Amino acid sequence: IADEPTTALDVIVQAKILDLLKSLRDTYGMALILITHDLSIVLERCNKILVMYAGDLVEYADSKELHRNPRHPYTRGLLRSIPNIELADQKLEAIPGSPSDLLNPPKGCYFWPRCSYANGKCRVEKPPITESNPGHFVRCFKENV
Numbered sequence: 001i002a003d004e005p006t007t008a009l010d011v012i013v014q015a016k017i018l019d020l021l022k023s024l025r026d027t028y029g030m031a032l033i034l035i036t037h038d039l040s041i042v043l044e045r046c047n048k049i050l051v052m053y054a055g056d057l058v059e060y061a062d063s064k065e066l067h068r069n070p071r072h073p074y075t076r077g078l079l080r081s082i083p084n085i086e087l088a089d090q091k092l093e094a095i096p097g098s099p100s101d102l103l104n105p106p107k108g109c110y111f112w113p114r115c116s117y118a119n120g121k122c123r124v125e126k127p128p129i130t131e132s133n134p135g136h137f138v139r140c141f142k143e144n145v
Contacts, residue, residue, distance in 0.1 A: 003035040018045055039078045043067050051075045054100040054110040057129065061136040071138040073115045109140070117142045 002021055006014040018041065025032045034046055042049050042063065049066050051059040051074065059072040070076045077095035084090055097114035100106060108125050112118035119141070127139045 001033045001035065004037070005034070006036065006038065006041060014041070040082045051078070054102060054105055056110050057137075057139060058111065059136075059138045061133075065133065065136055069133070069136070071132050071136065072111075072140050073117055074111050 005017050005021065009017065021032055021034070022045065024030070034042055036042060039049075039051075043066075046063050049059075049061060049063050050057060051066075051072065053074045059066065059070065059075045061069075066075065067079070070079055074095070077093065080093040081095070083092060095114055096116075100110045100113065106113055107123065109115070109118070109122045109127055112122040115122065117140075121141055127141045129137050129139045132138050
């Protein structure tokens with residue numbers, strides 16, 4: 001388990017650390033769980049991605065599927081905040097609002113205070129995890145956002 005192994009490192013050192021982790025994984029045939037806020041790293045380096053918000057699973061899929069077809073509004077927001085060097089005029093989008101208070105989370109979906117798709121049901125009921133496509137799971141009442 002590598003918890004935020006690249007936080008506060010420059011990109012060259014980040015790449016070296018990630019290459020070392022991959023080498024260890026390949027050499028010893030072990031699994032690697034990479035915990036990070038940097039979705040660009042996991043999209044490039046991981047087979048599967050589990051996205052969490054406020055300690056709660058919101059989306060899980062193959063990394064290519066998640067990148068191509070994000071279903072949860074939080075995942076979409078994370079993807080929109082990744083800079084693309086090929087798009088010089090790209091405007092990065094921030095996720096509105098502030099993260100949930102983990103000691104006193106909101107009722108219902110933890111993401112609803114920041115979600116532009118939230119409705120009354122989201123405020124009172126926690127969405128179940130559903131399989132939107134084979135192997136692609138999402139916790140959202142409106143999973144086709």
